[in-house]
Amino acid sequence: MIAHKIVPNISVDCVVFGFDFEKLNVLLVERELKDEKSGEVIIRDHTLAGYHIFEDEDLDSAAGRILKGLTGLDNIFLEQFGAFGQLDRVSSPRDKRWLDYINKGFADRIVTVGYLALIDNTKVTLRLKERNVSWFPVSMVKEMDLAFDHKYLFYEALEALQRKVKVEPIAFELLPDYFTLSQLQKVYEAVLGTSFDKRNFRKKVAQMHYVIALKKKQQGVAHKPAQYYLFSREVYEKTRKGRISFII
Amino acid sequence: MIAHKIVPNISVDCVVFGFDFEKLNVLLVERELKDEKSGEVIIRDHTLAGYHIFEDEDLDSAAGRILKGLTGLDNIFLEQFGAFGQLDRVSSPRDKRWLDYINKGFADRIVTVGYLALIDNTKVTLRLKERNVSWFPVSMVKEMDLAFDHKYLFYEALEALQRKVKVEPIAFELLPDYFTLSQLQKVYEAVLGTSFDKRNFRKKVAQMHYVIALKKKQQGVAHKPAQYYLFSREVYEKTRKGRISFII
DNA sequence: GCAAAAGTGTTACCGGTACACCCATGC
DNA sequence: GCATGGGTGTACCGGTAACACTTTTGC
Structure with missing residues (x-):
């Protein structure tokens, strides 16, 4: 595998929606940090599916790569819903601690590009258990802890979805x-x-x-x-x- | 004036639309590069109103700052229409030459966030002549040379405007x-x-x-x-x- | 035969579209 | 008085919304 150089201050975050014939769900990744000595859980919450872009890929490719990694699928419906660059989006104490811990050379200031992804649930359920990734009902998100500004991004994505679904034939992307x-x-x-x-x-x-x-x-x-x-x-x-x- | 540190690989570009009670126009900045010895014109074309973001400002502020600089106006209608990160968006020979010339420490790889701006023509006409900035009819853009991927950005912005104007009361932003x-x-x-x-x-x-x-x-x-x-x-x-x- | 979801038509209202003439003003 | 754009009403059509019963299957 080739080592790709990451761009330290630009990421993409994917808000992945799925439909189980009952309700709308979103794919979230569990984030856990334990104290090295005591084993005490310091952070346990969820994040969107996101990562920094590589020097040699464009934004759409980065989003596609992340989704491929999580779901095994290519050709997922993907569309930007905004770019987010608030100065404080990555700077809560909890998030700083996390960034220190993973220590991958990310910048203090990260601009992220949000992608709305729609996927056909019936094609992916298998692969998810291999990873700390799972579906959550959209209605449950408001009570959850999400990392960084990901809760805000989530609601922006949901609004974008609601706007677009009235005007473009994208609901089909959620069905077999x-x-x-x-x-x-x-x-x-x-x-x-x-x-x-x-x-x-x-x-x-x-x-x-x-x-x-x-x-x-x-x-x-x-x-x-x-x-x-x-x-x-x-x-x-x-x-x-x-x-x-x-x-x- | 405080010197702000720029973020070398993130910019914003504003597609500024105005209406002269006749037709839709767009604000473009002239770009000119002359050979230092011969005085021969090497580059003469136009760009969108854009610049790198500063370390200490968010995306919306950067766009607002740029517009304030060009028009003297605050409180302009501003909305993102996309983020653009193609690997080659800044790498034509002409554009490379330009970047060498201005030599401000910009990166080779720049992701830009596009902003759609709508302004009331009657409030700005005065200030424009001070700068190499002027209005061009939207219908004329297709025959013009624009820098980087700015022609593409322009058409993306125009489509976003056309989409939004049908659904949100933004036409008023173009009127007194x-x-x-x-x-x-x-x-x-x-x-x-x-x-x-x-x-x-x-x-x-x-x-x-x-x-x-x-x-x-x-x-x-x-x-x-x-x-x-x-x-x-x-x-x-x-x-x-x-x-x-x-x-x- | 009963539970469970699929499938089907009619009416009333509202918004969209097409279309042509008179009005107030400056010169 | 004439040129210029401002301002108005009506008839038809198509889309939207409200509403209840029959059909096919598995058990």
Whole structure:
């Protein structure tokens, strides 16, 4: 393995969202520091998935590399939601102690670029146990301790997700390749924190010609089996409407 | 004046838009390099308004500082539209030569944070002539030479502006405090590159209760004088609709 | 046969769009 | 009085929202 030189004052942090057909979850990494002598736990909290960028990679590659490391997946949906450079973002006593401890030559002043990542839960559950990484319901984050300004970054990412999901077909990134309309509805509801009328929802989806019914149906379920659908990006790109009107 | 230490590998670049009641313009800084002996012009092109951040300021402050320097204005509308860290963004021969020439200790690898700035033209026209800075019609940029990846940044900013203007009340940032409805319509048209029906546009504005008619009317114009309006952010914040529906 | 989720239509209202003429002012 | 931009209403259409029952399957 080649040793890459890190850029000491620039990092990327990924807010990775996943959907378990019930609720929206976020991927967090456990951070633990024990006193070397007493074994007493000094720090135990969580961080976003992030790391410094390398001298020889750009920002998107750095984010991709981090996600690949955590999930084993390439081609994850990734989009910036902001750059954060507050002077004090890395300087709480707890965080300073942590930085001293890991001692990798990071700067005191770190600007981080936040990436929103959406992943299909069904493709990753396996790999997570190998690492101190796990899914947490989005609703639980507000009671958790997160390192640095990561709680702030998390909420910025969540807002970006909520904004974008209304306007771009990104909800599909949280679902498997084949999904039912109920699952699709639940993603939207989980992300936006609302609920929709089933019939109206389906009428709307019916107008999205890029959501295509398959021959396949659910099997082995104790109710009327649902039709599977897929999202076609090609059809989307061809048929997207150029809505020019602006909103009140 | 205190000497601030710059961060050699992090900059901000501001894409400053202005509106002259006709078309959308962008503020660009002339860059010129002459050969010391022959006086021959080696580089003459334009750059965005940008500079490295200082060790003791955050990203927003850096952008604010740069704008203050160019326009004399505080409280300009400022919003990030992305962070850019391509490995080659600063490495064309021309740009390398320029960096050698100014020789301020910048790094080879610079990550820049792009800021979208919207300013009220009527408040700045005075100060510009003092500097090698001027307004260019947005439509002219495609034929211009811009430094580094600034043309790319410019178009990213323009797209961000077009996206946001449909969804947030930022068009007002490009207008004076008091404006007529025709002026408002023209801003939207200039930004989005479309045209709207006058009656429909006014019906829409009538539903924006945060656009408030004043007693004042235009004076000295060779036609029916127009009513002035103002944008009230307070009313906007109070009455904004929580549209939850998503778009096809 | 019953529990569980899938699937389906109608009506009422509102917002969007298309479209043409009169008004107030300066010169 | 004429040129210039300001200002206004109506009819149609399509999208959104509210609402309840039947269907298919596993057990």
